[in-house]
Amino acid sequence: MTVSTLSRCPIDHSQFSQPSGQTGPTGCPISHGAAGFDPFADGYQQDPPEYVRWAREQEPVFYSPQLGYWVVTRFDDIKAIFRDNLTFSPSIALEKITPTSDEANAVLAGYGFALNRTLVNEDEPAHMPRRRALMEPFTPEALKHHEPMVRQLAREYVDRFINDGRADLVDQMLWEVPLTVAMHFLGVPADDMDTLREYSIAHTVNTWGRPKAEEQVAVAHAVGNFWQHAGRILDKMRAAPDTEGWMQYGIRKQKELPEVVTDSYLHSMMMAGLVAAHETTANATANAVKLLLQHPKVWQEICTDPSLIPNAVEECLRHNGSVAAWRRLATQDVVIGGQAIPAGSKLLIVTSSANHDEQHFVDADLFDIHRDNASDHLTFGYGSHQCMGKNLARMEMQIFLEEFTRRLPHMQLAEQNFSYVPNTSFRGPEHLWVQWDASRNPECSNPSLLGEQQPVRIGESSQGGVSRSMLVESTELIAQDVLRVRLKAPDGRDLPRWTPGSHIDLQCGDTGISRQYSLCGDPQVADTYEIAVLREEQSRGGSAWVHGALQAGMKVQMRGPRNHFKLDEGAQQLILVAGGIGITPIAAMAARAQALGIPYEIHYSCSQRERMALLKSLQEAHGERLHVYIAQEGLRADYPRLLATAKTGAQIYACGPQRMLDGLAQASLHWPEDSLRVEHFSSTLGALDPSQEHGFEVELRDSGITLQVRNNETLLDALRSANIDVECDCREGLCGSCEVQVIEGDIDHRDMVLTRAERAACTKMMSCCSRARTQESRIVLAL
Numbered sequence: 001m002t003v004s005t006l007s008r009c010p011i012d013h014s015q016f017s018q019p020s021g022q023t024g025p026t027g028c029p030i031s032h033g034a035a036g037f038d039p040f041a042d043g044y045q046q047d048p049p050e051y052v053r054w055a056r057e058q059e060p061v062f063y064s065p066q067l068g069y070w071v072v073t074r075f076d077d078i079k080a081i082f083r084d085n086l087t088f089s090p091s092i093a094l095e096k097i098t099p100t101s102d103e104a105n106a107v108l109a110g111y112g113f114a115l116n117r118t119l120v121n122e123d124e125p126a127h128m129p130r131r132r133a134l135m136e137p138f139t140p141e142a143l144k145h146h147e148p149m150v151r152q153l154a155r156e157y158v159d160r161f162i163n164d165g166r167a168d169l170v171d172q173m174l175w176e177v178p179l180t181v182a183m184h185f186l187g188v189p190a191d192d193m194d195t196l197r198e199y200s201i202a203h204t205v206n207t208w209g210r211p212k213a214e215e216q217v218a219v220a221h222a223v224g225n226f227w228q229h230a231g232r233i234l235d236k237m238r239a240a241p242d243t244e245g246w247m248q249y250g251i252r253k254q255k256e257l258p259e260v261v262t263d264s265y266l267h268s269m270m271m272a273g274l275v276a277a278h279e280t281t282a283n284a285t286a287n288a289v290k291l292l293l294q295h296p297k298v299w300q301e302i303c304t305d306p307s308l309i310p311n312a313v314e315e316c317l318r319h320n321g322s323v324a325a326w327r328r329l330a331t332q333d334v335v336i337g338g339q340a341i342p343a344g345s346k347l348l349i350v351t352s353s354a355n356h357d358e359q360h361f362v363d364a365d366l367f368d369i370h371r372d373n374a375s376d377h378l379t380f381g382y383g384s385h386q387c388m389g390k391n392l393a394r395m396e397m398q399i400f401l402e403e404f405t406r407r408l409p410h411m412q413l414a415e416q417n418f419s420y421v422p423n424t425s426f427r428g429p430e431h432l433w434v435q436w437d438a439s440r441n442p443e444c445s446n447p448s449l450l451g452e453q454q455p456v457r458i459g460e461s462s463q464g465g466v467s468r469s470m471l472v473e474s475t476e477l478i479a480q481d482v483l484r485v486r487l488k489a490p491d492g493r494d495l496p497r498w499t500p501g502s503h504i505d506l507q508c509g510d511t512g513i514s515r516q517y518s519l520c521g522d523p524q525v526a527d528t529y530e531i532a533v534l535r536e537e538q539s540r541g542g543s544a545w546v547h548g549a550l551q552a553g554m555k556v557q558m559r560g561p562r563n564h565f566k567l568d569e570g571a572q573q574l575i576l577v578a579g580g581i582g583i584t585p586i587a588a589m590a591a592r593a594q595a596l597g598i599p600y601e602i603h604y605s606c607s608q609r610e611r612m613a614l615l616k617s618l619q620e621a622h623g624e625r626l627h628v629y630i631a632q633e634g635l636r637a638d639y640p641r642l643l644a645t646a647k648t649g650a651q652i653y654a655c656g657p658q659r660m661l662d663g664l665a666q667a668s669l670h671w672p673e674d675s676l677r678v679e680h681f682s683s684t685l686g687a688l689d690p691s692q693e694h695g696f697e698v699e700l701r702d703s704g705i706t707l708q709v710r711n712n713e714t715l716l717d718a719l720r721s722a723n724i725d726v727e728c729d730c731r732e733g734l735c736g737s738c739e740v741q742v743i744e745g746d747i748d749h750r751d752m753v754l755t756r757a758e759r760a761a762c763t764k765m766m767s768c769c770s771r772a773r774t775q776e777s778r779i780v781l782a783l
């Protein structure tokens with residue numbers, strides 16, 4: 001996304017095939033899809049990302065005349081919007097999406113209803129000082145205290161129905177337990193549960209729903225009562241401010257910082273906080289259980305191996321989270337995803353659609369609890385307003401799933417139609433009927449299982465620890481020192497789809513070594529991954545292990561696939577260059593170029609013919625487009641000659657030894673910026689040498705935190721210790737997954753990912769390896 005001022009929309013609207021005849025606020029034509037968008041219709045309620053698939057794929061940002069909002073559907077655009085809370089103000093996050101009647105407004109006024117700014121809808125500069133002042137009860141240390149209470153509640157509620165063989169999990173547990181946890185967390189005494197339950201639904205409908213005219217008055221009475229009730233609870237708390245709870249913590253902070261923690265904030269948060277903490281988590285768990293039971297193999301997997309639960313929670317939040325969309329207000333003219341949007345526009349950012357964006361998540365619609373970037377989802381928002389309660393929610397969901405999988409592994413979904421409270425944002429089934437054979441409850445024959453428990457993981461799960469178990473189907477020497485390995489899922493199920501340039505991380509038995517290998521088979525073969533591994537003389541153990549120890553029939557662990565070397569399918573011409581075993585991603589790219597009809601040529605060099613993997617099949621498939629250079633036969637690639645004439649619109653993709661890549665970089669200096677895209681095999685980066693390094697300071701602008709990075713740790717280590725979720729993969733500056741946005745700073749870039757142009761622009765850095773250039777240079781990050 002670019003944020004810039006533009007007076008005219010740069011989009012060529014003729015590309016949208018079905019104009020509706022209407023025009024939007026910018027004078028642009030509105031497509032048929034945009035005109036028909038109705039987030040209160042059943043299609044959106046049942047499956048929001050599917051409902052806006054057409055937009056995500058064809059018209060990622062569109063104006064909805066029915067809603068009066070601009071709708072944004074892609075991951076990168078939405079993340080960029082979250083990142084910039086000045087251009088995109090959160091002030092409308094709790095505004096009524098459907099304006100209510102005068103009569104309903106008069107009812108609300110009669111109750112003195114004055115819900116105002118809390119945190120989630122507060123602008124800067126007021127928001128960040130308040131957030132920081134109120135953060136402490138959310139630290140992992142503080143959250144640990146709630147774990148026994150959540151466990152006990154989960155146990156008690158399951159006790160109530162475990163012998164019945166059938167339950168509506170929403171009515172009988174998932175609504176009340178998160179409500180009780182929310183009340184404990186906020187510090188509310190656990191009475192009035194039924195009243196609060198009714199009130200909080202009314203608040204959701206009032207804020208994010210479209211109540212009919214005749215319902216609006218009833219909703220207004222419930223919301224007004226909720227408001228007054230919240231006020232009374234707050235008065236009780238003020239009378240005993242030393243009791244435990246986040247609200248009491250706020251009351252105490254108000255004494256210290258009265259301008260930061262205001263009366264209006266406390267009253268509004270008392271009401272909005274319950275919904276923030278309760279409904280979101282109740283719905284998220286109901287969605288998760290439904291999704292898991294709809295995938296019985298996955299359910300069985302987590303029943304057998306509960307250590308998979310933390311990442312299953314993350315994948316459920318990604319695939320079917322409880323917040324489907326959020327809102328922002330554009331405070332200046334901007335361009336989002338190529339679409340000009342005037343200042344003052346309201347945006348509906350469909351986070352559930354971002355979570356299914358193929359550009360960010362491999363095989364995005366697949367429900368894959370082994371996905372190692374599942375926690376990149378935007379269900380908790382992102383940046384300065386990212387959900388403060390995310391780790392409490394994660395903890396609750398883990399404990400609920402643990403309780404269900406241990407005590408009711410034979411649970412199944414009952415036949416039913418799912419209904420949702422019609423609204424844009426909060427999403428979960430109103431009822432979730434499940435059934436099981438109570439005579440087979442495992443605790444009847446094994447009461448000791450009640451004593452078992454999984455350690456809860458506070459924080460996101462997928463920090464490098466998520467892997468999938470694979471079966472080695474076959475190994476075959478396909479050239480001298482090159483072993484082809486075919487991997488399948490142990491139960492033979494289809495694997496996540498992959499695209500050319502993707503790699504997997506193979507864990508080499510119990511050596512502690514993990515190595516990246518490009519996928520090189522046919523992406524159409526859905527149940528098999530294929531890699532080709534060269535035995536390296538200088539091997540640090542990875543290829544030696546694959547050649548020496550790996551055998552058909554063995555089980556191995558792998559992560560991925562990931563693609564940091566994506567083929568630009570819009571390129572006008574492709575020059576594909578491979579050195580030695582670097583042919584693996586290049587072969588997959590050539591096949592794709594051929595299928596797409598993009599003109600391409602392959603330049604494949606190697607020291608000896610016998611060492612050339614895939615040579616025969618490449619010759620057969622690509623004929624004259626394949627150019628082969630064999631040093632032993634006196635033929636070497638001449639890159640300066642090959643790249644003598646710069647070609648606009650052509651892309652060079654290269655994979656091979658560093659010397660070859662350096663040669664290509666040199667030979668392509670006169671080509672347009674970023675024409676050359678490379679995949680590295682090895683990094684020259686060594687381990688961090690503290691005697692050579694210096695510490696430095698880093699400011700996280702979005703989070704309002706300043707950190708010190710010591711000379712014996714990486715920026716990534718420091719970020720993670722501060723509980724900031726940053727992904728990582730290779731930790732060697734090779735893969736690009738730990739990229740962070742730089743706002744200011746003199747950076748010593750040590751990665752192999754960024755291009756010359758990107759380094760010069762200095763707007764991003766790889767946090768696993770790059771550092772501040774000097775001890776004095778301070779880095780400011782958009783995190």
Ligand code: HEM
Pocket residue numbers: 082090119120121131185276277278280281284321322323326379380381382383384385386387388389390392393
């Ligand atoms: C903010 C989702 C649970 C407290 C948010 C936002 C979302 C969200 C989308 C807005 C983020 C943004 O604007 O960038 C969720 C989901 C939950 C959940 C999906 C459960 C699965 C909780 C819980 C609590 C909580 C359990 C409290 C105990 C908050 C607070 C904010 C917030 C205080 C405002 C943060 C700020 O603006 O600085 N949440 N939430 N949430 N959430 Fe949650």
Ligand code: FES
Pocket residue numbers: 727728729730731732733734735736737738739751753766767768769
């Ligand atoms: Fe791979 Fe940093 S983790 S580049």
